[in-house]
Amino acid sequence: MGRFPWLAFFLERFLRFTVRFDMGHDASGSGGGPETAAPGPASSVGGMERLGLVGLPNAGKSSLFNALTGGSAPVAAHPFTTTESSVAVAPIPDGRLDALAEMSASKKVVRAGVEVVDIAGLVAGSSAGEGLGNRFLAGIREVDALCLVLRAFGDPEVPGEADPAGALATLELELVLADLATVESQLDKRRKAARADKSLAAEVAAMEKAQAALESGVPLYRAGLDPEERALRRGLFLLTDKPVLAVVNVGEDQLEAAPEVAAPVAGELAGHGETLAVCVQLEAEAARLAPGEREELLEGLGLGAGALPRVAAAAYELLGRRIFFTTGDKESRAWSFRAGATAPECAGVIHSDLQRGFIRAEVIHWDELLECGSWTAAKSGGRIRLEGKDYHVADGDVLEIRFNV
Ligand SMILES: Nc1nc2c(ncn2[C@@H]2O[C@H](COP(=O)(O)OP(=O)(O)OP(=O)(O)O)[C@@H](O)[C@H]2O)c(=O)[nH]1
Ligand SMILES: [Mg+2]
Numbered sequence: 423m424g425r426f427p428w429l430a431f432f433l434e435r436f437l438r439f440t441v442r443f444d445m446g447h448d449a450s451g452s453g454g455g456p457e458t459a460a461p462g463p464a465s466s467v468g469g470m471e472r473l474g475l476v477g478l479p480n481a482g483k484s485s486l487f488n489a490l491t492g493g494s495a496p497v498a499a500h501p502f503t504t505t506e507s508s509v510a511v512a513p514i515p516d517g518r519l520d521a522l523a524e525m526s527a528s529k530k531v532v533r534a535g536v537e538v539v540d541i542a543g544l545v546a547g548s549s550a551g552e553g554l555g556n557r558f559l560a561g562i563r564e565v566d567a568l569c570l571v572l573r574a575f576g577d578p579e580v581p582g583e584a585d586p587a588g589a590l591a592t593l594e595l596e597l598v599l600a601d602l603a604t605v606e607s608q609l610d611k612r613r614k615a616a617r618a619d620k621s622l623a624a625e626v627a628a629m630e631k632a633q634a635a636l637e638s639g640v641p642l643y644r645a646g647l648d649p650e651e652r653a654l655r656r657g658l659f660l661l662t663d664k665p666v667l668a669v670v671n672v673g674e675d676q677l678e679a680a681p682e683v684a685a686p687v688a689g690e691l692a693g694h695g696e697t698l699a700v701c702v703q704l705e706a707e708a709a710r711l712a713p714g715e716r717e718e719l720l721e722g723l724g725l726g727a728g729a730l731p732r733v734a735a736a737a738y739e740l741l742g743r744r745i746f747f748t749t750g751d752k753e754s755r756a757w758s759f760r761a762g763a764t765a766p767e768c769a770g771v772i773h774s775d776l777q778r779g780f781i782r783a784e785v786i787h788w789d790e791l792l793e794c795g796s797w798t799a800a801k802s803g804g805r806i807r808l809e810g811k812d813y814h815v816a817d818g819d820v821l822e823i824r825f826n827v
Pocket of ligand 2: 483484485496497503504540
């Protein structure tokens with residue numbers, strides 16, 4: 423069995439690879455600390471991607487960051503409380519992982535996570551140096567997707583406007599201006615280079631399309647551009663060339679009318695990004711409570727499991743991430759992988775040896791496994807499929823990897 427006979431023994435004995443996809447419909451939000459999936463570059467199959475919180479000062483970005491990650495970024499009722507980005511991992515609440523852990527009587531539960539970055543606030547004119555100036559640029563450049571935090575709550579103690587659609591327009595204008603400056607500074611150079619090297623023509627065309635959209639004030643995430651061409655602009659690190667979602671931060675007094683309050687933003691972003699209405703303050707307070715009390719508070723307010731599982735799930739969907747599980751008596755674990763990955767690639771998220779020595783995957787849908795009650799019962803009932811190297815791991819699959827190194 424190669425260099426790691428103990429590993430093979432361990433895996434044979436304990437690991438059941440369970441692959442599934444869950445958008446958190448029944449997410450409980452309970453249990454599990456801010457544990458992380460395997461770290462790695464964002465472009466890799468198993469790497470963790472970053473969601474950046476972007477908004478005007480006092481929109482509630484740091485409050486949302488703390489609620490999602492259990493972090494302690496400073497929150498205060500004055501603008502520009504946040505001057506440097508903070509990064510932390512938000513665990514993805516996952517009811518199905520909990521169910522698998524219960525089935526396996528796992529001693530430990532490890533959730534998948536998404537990295538969240540709390541970025542300094544933007545103001546009108548930021549792209550030209552107002553407020554904290556260009557500081558936001560670097561923060562936004564290094565994330566894979568944007569979460570626009572838009573303030574709808576009114577509070578005389580907290581300076582700033584309660585105008586989510588207006589905030590969206592202000593933010594988008596600053597991001598567009600910053601992107602336009604980037605494109606314009608590069609386009610002539612690339613055009614010249616393309617005269618000598620014809621293979622650069624497609625890149626120049628992709629830049630020109632971006633320039634046209636930006637000049638008409640449209641952020642690239644809603645310009646209807648060809649997704650394939652995004653890759654050609656990657657080197658420009660454009661701020662609006664990333665997927666987006668919006669969180670409209672509603673006040674406690676707006677909870678009942680939340681859909682109407684968020685409607686103007688939802689209308690603007692329709693077809694380009696999801697809009698979620700969230701009372702960030704309430705969620706942040708609930709997140710600080712012990713699990714039992716948290717559910718009681720949220721359910722008492724008619725908020726079900728709260729909005730954080732929805733935000734985390736929307737971020738996951740936006741980033742094109744999926745989750746697979748390992749489950750056994752030692753631990754049940756959710757692992758993150760890039761949508762469309764094959765069974766060997768997913769095996770490699772756990773350990774490179776599993777990818778290298780991949781033989782086949784035994785596959786069952788996660789809820790079928792639960793129905794069977796155990797892997798052994800599923801197997802003896804003939805419910806397990808055999809899949810090879812080309813198998814694309816599908817939402818809701820359960821796998822056991824056979825390998826030999
Ligand atoms: N009433 C009310 N206050 C809120 C809500 N969300 C945030 N706040 C308050 O608004 C103030 C600003 O919140 P932060 O989370 O610091 O906002 P921020 O967007 O990080 O602000 P900067 O870092 O200055 O850009 C704090 O006093 C929060 O307690 C809300 O839903 N309702
Ligand atoms: Mg802040």
